[in-house]
Amino acid sequence: MGVMGQLLRSNMDAATQGLFSDQVRQGVKTGVHSLGRGTPGREAVRQSRRDLDMALKDLSPAERKARLAPGANTAEVQALRDAEAMRAGEITDGIKSLGTAAKDWALGRDVADGRAMTLAKRYGAVAAGSVGLGTAGRFLTGGDMTHDNRGNRDIAGIPFI
Incomplete structure (x- = not known):
């Protein structure tokens, strides 16, 4: 972070000191991180999609369709389902964290x-x-x-x- 970014951050911290407690700040930080990039669930979804693309790359259209059919339970498809479930849990946790922080802030619980x-x-x-x-x-x-x-x-x- 450059000098200007540090100055803005320190001024913002000072200006919001009376408005946001450490508890609320931590809740927002946790929520934003869970919704953002670089989380384990997001990376797992990306990797599973890459693996599935590599597995389907050399197959004919009919074979691809059979592999991706709703009842098909190949290892690649199952890995993608598991990764998407993990990411959905991260998103749910992030939204809950943001909601709790906003509620605590509005009601003065902090x-x-x-x-x-x-x-x-x-x-x-x-x-x-x-x-x-x-x-x-x-x-x-x-x-x-x-x-x-x-x-x-x-x-x-x-x-x-």
């Missing part, structure tokens, strides 16, 4: 004393992000701060007004 100010900051950050995304979407679709893309008068990022 804050020992449950300070109201910490929760207020968190909900404020969510609201600010919503308003910011709404405003950006408004500009991208041809509107402005006080009018939507059809010229109707309303306030960007605030629903029901």
Whole structure:
């Protein structure tokens, strides 16, 4: 990581210190890693597909079809099924980890004393992000701060007004 990346990371860590606890950060890190590249399940699927391609490479179309039929239970097909099951488990675990981290963050479970100010900051950050995304979407679709893309008068990022 370059100097600029280190600077951005240290500033981001300092800025988010009150928003995200170590518990939430670890949950997100675990979830993203499980969904990302380089996991054992993903590599096993890739290798199984390569092995299956090599096994089928020299066969005629009829032989390939017979080898890949739903009832066929060749070693290559079974290895691919097992690898895909492992990858599906990794994806499920990653989604669960991200969901648990988000739930803990939103409910303040990671804050020992449950300070109201910490929760207020968190909900404020969510609201600010919503308003910011709404405003950006408004500009991208041809509107402005006080009018939507059809010229109707309303306030960007605030629903029901």
